[in-house]
Amino acid sequence: MQKITVGIVEDNAQLGQDIRDKLALTEEIEVTFEVRNGKELLQTLGKSDVPQVLLMDVQMPEMNGIEATWQVKKEYKDLKIVMLTVMDDEQKLFEALKAGASGYLLKDAKPHQLLNAIIDVIEGGLPLSPTLASRVLSYMKGEKEIPKQAVKTFNVLSKRENEVLECLKRGLTVKQISDNLFIANKTVRKHLEHIYEKLHVHSVNEAIIKGLGL
Incomplete structure (x- = not known):
């Protein structure tokens, strides 16, 4: 079975390791790199194979996740980006979607939720944290x-x-x-x-x- 390649963009080394640990519970995912901010991400994408999915922190120094998403989608239109955050901020969600993000999850998502989100974006879905999904639904x-x-x-x-x-x-x-x-x-x-x-x-x-x- 061909693995789904994933890049991690997280400024906190411990949280980055937590994400790796969650993904390590499945054989379906291969983490190809981990970087600390948007600028480092752009440099890395220019030097290595582009993964299928990015797990992107929203708040980062140098270049935050939303700005990085804007920049990435200009060059890599097919690259799927799932934002990871500690707060279910509706405004940040809409900013991320406008920038081209394909999903928005809380960092405390369970391993199976994270895996399902990655598979979902590959299939064209839009995974959202339950609270944010309910807020979007409230418009409807x-x-x-x-x-x-x-x-x-x-x-x-x-x-x-x-x-x-x-x-x-x-x-x-x-x-x-x-x-x-x-x-x-x-x-x-x-x-x-x-x-x-x-x-x-x-x-x-x-x-x-x-x-x-x-």
Whole structure:
């Protein structure tokens, strides 16, 4: 089985080791490097093989995780980035999504949650910490006012496409969407293709950002 390659960007050496320890519990992951800030990350990416996924700390010296995400996505558009943080900050979440992040988890995530998040982003999902996922969902339930731009977005999508988009905003994986809507995985992916085409976006996080009018 081919392993998923992962790079760790964490300024705290002990927390970096904690992440390594969690990933070491599975044979599906190979950590290719660990760096301490965004500047070191950019230098490393230019000198070594680019991993499939980055686990990126939000708060770092030199260059923080959100700025680093902006810079990385300019050069490596297909590289998946999962932000790791100690606080479930909604504003930081939206900033990270705008920058191109593909997920946002708390650092105390269990080993299986971290592994599932990595697999999820590889499959095109958007893993979020449960509390942040519920906040995003609150926009859809009307508990928070949906920006006017988002209303325009919903109108161009079919009923089923809006249902898929809603599931994405809840942080569900393709398989979970398939189970919730009682449709095949390939049907979910086909709906995603249509959503991307209609919203003129190329990724899950772009679709969510446009769907919320952010």
